[in-house]
Amino acid sequence: MRERDARAYEAVHDAADFTELKRRYKNFVVPWTIAFMAWYLAYVACNNWARGFMNTQVIGHINVALIFGLLQFVSTFAIAAIYGRFANRKLDPLAAGLNAKYKRERRR
């Protein structure tokens, strides 16, 4: 049983589709993770070291600090939506095909 599982995993691992799945996943998450972390840390840093900029009033009592904070919400919602769309379209079909391959291999 264990032997057969290991062989099936091996077969999926060596499939061209799996290499492609890994590539797509990494190419998405690495740059986006760097981007949202940098964007968040920039916000934290501005609260510490760019107070003059943050205190600038934009409309009435609404200042840059508040807008910067609200933009963190906007970017989080947006990245969550973009990732969901990307995963549904580019990752799920490949994963489903490979999962089916795994089931076929195990039955052999």
Next chain:
Amino acid sequence: MLIPLAETGNRTLTISLFSAVVAVTLYITWWASRQNKTTADYYAGGRNFSGAQNGLAVAGDYMSAASFLGISGSIALYGYDGFLYSIGFLVAWLVALLLVAELLRNSGRFTMADQLAFRMKQKPVRTAAATSTIVVSIFYLLAQMVGAGSLVGLLLGVKSEGVKAGVIILVGALMIVYVTIGGMKGTTWVQIVKAVLLMTGTVLITFLVLLKFDFNISKLLGAAAANSGKGEAFLQPGLLYGKDLVGQIDFLSLGLALVLGTAGLPHILIRFYTVPDSRSARRSVQWAIGLIGAFYLMTLALGFGAAALINTAKGSPVAESKGNIASPTLAEAVGGGAGSVGGSILLALIAAVAFATILAVVAGLTLTSASSFAHDLYANVIAKTKPSEKSELRVARFAAIGIGAVAIALAIPAQKLNIAFLVALAFAVAASANLPSLLFNLFWKRFNTSGAVWSIYGGLISAVGLVVFSPVVSGKPTSMITGADFAWFPLSNPGIVSIPLGFLFGVLGTYLGKDRSSEDRYKELTVRALTGAGAETASKH
């Protein structure tokens, strides 16, 4: 005057609503218990929850009383700076969404340790992961229970230590009942009900606040700045954090722990096992981000609304409660003021929502610790032979009783600890001890047993150790221990040092351990994590 809410004469109403919350949650627990047959039912709710249901439950687990009352209270007292916690708490979900949720769903079974044990030596990694799971959960649990004691005391208008202890014991007893009887299915439904109640209550108060200011945000902010007595500074960074260089580094350190802690919180991680596949795990996080984000945006209206409409000056009841009763007091004010029918109803409603929030979160934490004890420590380390499902479940239920009892015993003397500090510490430990090993295991082939063990214990000990030698514990008038000074570490938040240490220990342990056997199953782990091949499936009822 510490107890303004008793005078409103709506204690009966508050107590009846509290009882209603207890009755509904107990009914759910009893209903869920009839379907608890296997370990997958008890630990993972049969993996039959939909993405949306689990998203609500995740949000329910995450929006603790500390964030509901704490963040809005902090904004009420410190303005803009009070808002900063919620941003880290929200952005953190992207780490969970992109790097952890789906892969963990596919490669684990019931606990955080499962994913490590997939390719490492069972005993050492399960012991280490169970230790940090239980430590993080207990810190978090203490925060909630200490909060429950003082909160319920404040809301009911009693301040005797005996009543607070009584409330802690009652909350502890209820959470033991939910967890031992209802398991994950019962606990998840309790979270869902709580999340719906919390969102509804918050939307209502937010609407009433904005109505008072003609839905003009600038007008609300202006009124808050004026009424706070601090002027424009109330809307700018600096009232709470970053007063000098040490303060600024401390704030950066806090920000790091908040953003990296979420994806290492065991009670959040095991939520991803309650759905049938990785796609639903993704949907749950998306739902959670939407709900939590909307909730934090509303706490802005609540916090600034409280600053604008009620007395938050030094010596006022709200300031005396460290902001914790800002939201309930605001609810009373927008409902028509103290003594009015509308005010009394809204106050009682928000108090009941806060109570439901506490009950749900403590239940989730107790379940997490009990599962880890039974599944990781008992079944895979302590027991000589693999125990039957039945005996493992019995141990899980006893563990829930034991952990509940420990939490009650620790919470009563811990009354004086700062709740926000306990929560921040839980996040720092989660980010330092749990996240490095999770990420290394998924993305670094060479990572091995000793790397995992070093990283978990190393991160755990550095995070807790640095706090012990920080001004939080000694050396300042506000410290836990006054009259002694062994605080050589200047920051209150250890994250900026302990998180890199957690990763560094992982690398060191891996190379010093030399063991390469964990590489054999790395192929299997990546295939399973990315494709879901061979992953656990939903149970059929």
